[in-house]
Amino acid sequence: MMSGIPNSRWLFIAFVLISLAVTFVEDSINPYFFQVIIYVGINIILASSLSLINGFAGQFSLGHAGFMAIGAYTSAYVSSLIVTSTDGFAATALFPLILLSGGVMASLFGLLVGFPSFRVKGDYLAITTLGFGEIIRVVIQNLDFLGGARGFTSIPRISNTFWVFSTVALVVFVISNIVRSTWGKGFLAISEDEISAEAMGINSARYKMTAFATGAFFAGIAGALYAHFVTYINPSQFGFIRSIEIVVMVIVGGMHNIAGVVIAAVVLTILPEALRPIAEYRMVIYSLMLVVIMLTRPQGIFGTTRAFTDWRRKLLASFGAKGKA
Amino acid sequence: MSELLQQVINGVSLGSIYALIALGYTMIYGILRFINFAHGDVFMVGAFVGYYFTPIILPLVGGSLLLGGPMVMIASMLVCSLLGVTIEKLAYRPLRSRPKLTILITAIGISLFLEFGGQLVFGPDPKLYPTIIPSATIVSTDTLVITSNPIVVIGTTLLLLFMLRAVVYHTKMGTAMRAVSYNHRAASLMGINIDTVISFTFVLGSSLAAAAAVLYSSVYPSINPLMGIMVGLKAFVAAVIGGIGNLGGAALGGLIIGITETFVTGYISSTYRDAIAFGILIIILIVKPSGLLGTGESEKV
Numbered sequence A: 001m002m003s004g005i006p007n008s009r010w011l012f013i014a015f016v017l018i019s020l021a022v023t024f025v026e027d028s029i030n031p032y033f034f035q036v037i038i039y040v041g042i043n044i045i046l047a048s049s050l051s052l053i054n055g056f057a058g059q060f061s062l063g064h065a066g067f068m069a070i071g072a073y074t075s076a077y078v079s080s081l082i083v084t085s086t087d088g089f090a091a092t093a094l095f096p097l098i099l100l101s102g103g104v105m106a107s108l109f110g111l112l113v114g115f116p117s118f119r120v121k122g123d124y125l126a127i128t129t130l131g132f133g134e135i136i137r138v139v140i141q142n143l144d145f146l147g148g149a150r151g152f153t154s155i156p157r158i159s160n161t162f163w164v165f166s167t168v169a170l171v172v173f174v175i176s177n178i179v180r181s182t183w184g185k186g187f188l189a190i191s192e193d194e195i196s197a198e199a200m201g202i203n204s205a206r207y208k209m210t211a212f213a214t215g216a217f218f219a220g221i222a223g224a225l226y227a228h229f230v231t232y233i234n235p236s237q238f239g240f241i242r243s244i245e246i247v248v249m250v251i252v253g254g255m256h257n258i259a260g261v262v263i264a265a266v267v268l269t270i271l272p273e274a275l276r277p278i279a280e281y282r283m284v285i286y287s288l289m290l291v292v293i294m295l296t297r298p299q300g301i302f303g304t305t306r307a308f309t310d311w312r313r314k315l316l317a318s319f320g321a322k323g324k325a
Numbered sequence B: 001m002s003e004l005l006q007q008v009i010n011g012v013s014l015g016s017i018y019a020l021i022a023l024g025y026t027m028i029y030g031i032l033r034f035i036n037f038a039h040g041d042v043f044m045v046g047a048f049v050g051y052y053f054t055p056i057i058l059p060l061v062g063g064s065l066l067l068g069g070p071m072v073m074i075a076s077m078l079v080c081s082l083l084g085v086t087i088e089k090l091a092y093r094p095l096r097s098r099p100k101l102t103i104l105i106t107a108i109g110i111s112l113f114l115e116f117g118g119q120l121v122f123g124p125d126p127k128l129y130p131t132i133i134p135s136a137t138i139v140s141t142d143t144l145v146i147t148s149n150p151i152v153v154i155g156t157t158l159l160l161l162f163m164l165r166a167v168v169y170h171t172k173m174g175t176a177m178r179a180v181s182y183n184h185r186a187a188s189l190m191g192i193n194i195d196t197v198i199s200f201t202f203v204l205g206s207s208l209a210a211a212a213a214v215l216y217s218s219v220y221p222s223i224n225p226l227m228g229i230m231v232g233l234k235a236f237v238a239a240v241i242g243g244i245g246n247l248g249g250a251a252l253g254g255l256i257i258g259i260t261e262t263f264v265t266g267y268i269s270s271t272y273r274d275a276i277a278f279g280i281l282i283i284i285l286i287v288k289p290s291g292l293l294g295t296g297e298s299e300k301v
Helices: A009-028 A031-056 A064-082 A089-118 A122-141 A161-180 A182-192 A194-199 A204-230 A240-253 A258-274 A276-296 A305-324 B002-032 B039-060 B065-095 B100-122 B148-170 B172-182 B184-189 B194-219 B227-242 B247-268 B270-287
Strands: B137-140 B145-147
Touching: A009 A161, A031 A064, A031 A161, A031 A182, A031 A204, A031 A240, A031 A258, A064 A089, A064 A122, A064 A204, A064 A240, A089 A122, A089 A161, A089 A204, A089 B270, A122 A240, A122 B100, A122 B227, A122 B270, A161 A182, A161 A204, A161 A258, A182 A194, A182 A204, A194 A204, A240 A258, A240 A276, A240 B100, A258 A276, A276 B065, A276 B100, B002 B039, B002 B145, B002 B148, B002 B172, B002 B194, B002 B227, B002 B247, B039 B065, B039 B100, B039 B194, B039 B227, B065 B100, B065 B194, B100 B227, B137 B148, B145 B148, B148 B172, B148 B194, B148 B247, B172 B184, B172 B194, B184 B194, B227 B247, B227 B270, B247 B270
Parallel strands: none
Antiparallel strands: B137 B145
């Protein structure tokens, strides 16, 4: 099982360094482009973390925006307690802690949401996770210390290219390694056929819990990064449609293909921006695309993993051939 | 005491609307074994068809609501049946032998298409639904007011439920439906045309959703293209609570959701209204996944 991402920690380190370098020039980037770039990063984190749950582990979840909301709100609350000024060393030094708080809290809820997956499968699970997402949203709406329906205001703006894209690198690195490990084989086994997997000695409950906890953890971090970028969050930003958007990225990218999911996240974040002039048709095109993909290429635009690696190999081979000639 | 009675009447009225939609979910699930996510949006289209047809139909019958109301409902049922059958033919039929997840995602796609297409066609802003139920006060005391609205809703629902029962249990097509839901292969070997039966199921389900839409919009007259999401989800929850695939269960589940929701709104807080259905769903799925009236199916290895 290949994930389509070269297993290289050098690539990871290089990516972190590049994102750090870009941070120094980010003030000169057009604010609109900068915002799109940050959203691309956040969506890559969301989509690749969801691909672990929906794709590799085969536990179709429609509640990812709920985890994102928990991460966003937890981190916003934590930073309202500990961060006093947005500038300076203190905020930056505390930020990993803040991100972690969002991730850990989301992960705990991930375990909670993962629990029904022992008894509930397929489309029932989809509707259960959707229900959890909605409950999370409604409960936040009723919590006054989180601002209720009015939203949570004046969150310090700490997220920048470095924080977002080094997290992207970390998430993609971690998930593609999980997928390649024996854990990944286990996920694949329960997604293919749970009963056979159990018969082979795989503790499917443990694997499902791990998938939900890990996926939710990264979604929580994405939420935290988002909250500390937009500085204002309210429950309606984390509705059902948000979850669907992330699911679409995973489906378009290919359920078992992290490289595809990353590309899909990039394209599907930029595409709506490019389609701004015809904004009202955007979601119609989106939904039609989903139906057409399912009818024609249910394995996603980027195909099955194998097809994608074949294509990559051919591409590399063609470069190699040119090099020789 | 009379406040309680008031809440119960409102709850049963809302619950019977959920029940009508839930029946569509449950029948389609019974036959195709997948959640027709777009069902809630067929409901939404039903409301808009009613909205646009009322000003055309009412003058034709001289403004008589007693005659015009049912005609609006029937018009809406016809249009939605057509819509339901078209969705099934174009989107679900080609995928019938594919993994269930593929169909589920397609259904989500169709649902989004109807929602955002609806925003394009009908406009995103809420519209005021015309009155088609004659308004009258039937009982009026100091604390209890019963208007004609809930009575008409409950009465119409009961009538439709009896008609559905008659169709499912006393016609040839109904028997075929039950046969197909029991076993596709065996039914087709007996000479039943599966495609026709499935189309017919979509006709029944979608027309019940349209009837529910006309009733719902008469009680809650603000309609918008996204109205089907929440109502649809709650009706689906109702179907699951009652035991999906079970007609009586869908009606029971609808009543449970409707009454609980009205009570939560009335006695606790209206802001928790949308969460309560999902709370019940999660509890039911953990405690008795097959639903209250459903029979569990063991998975064959």
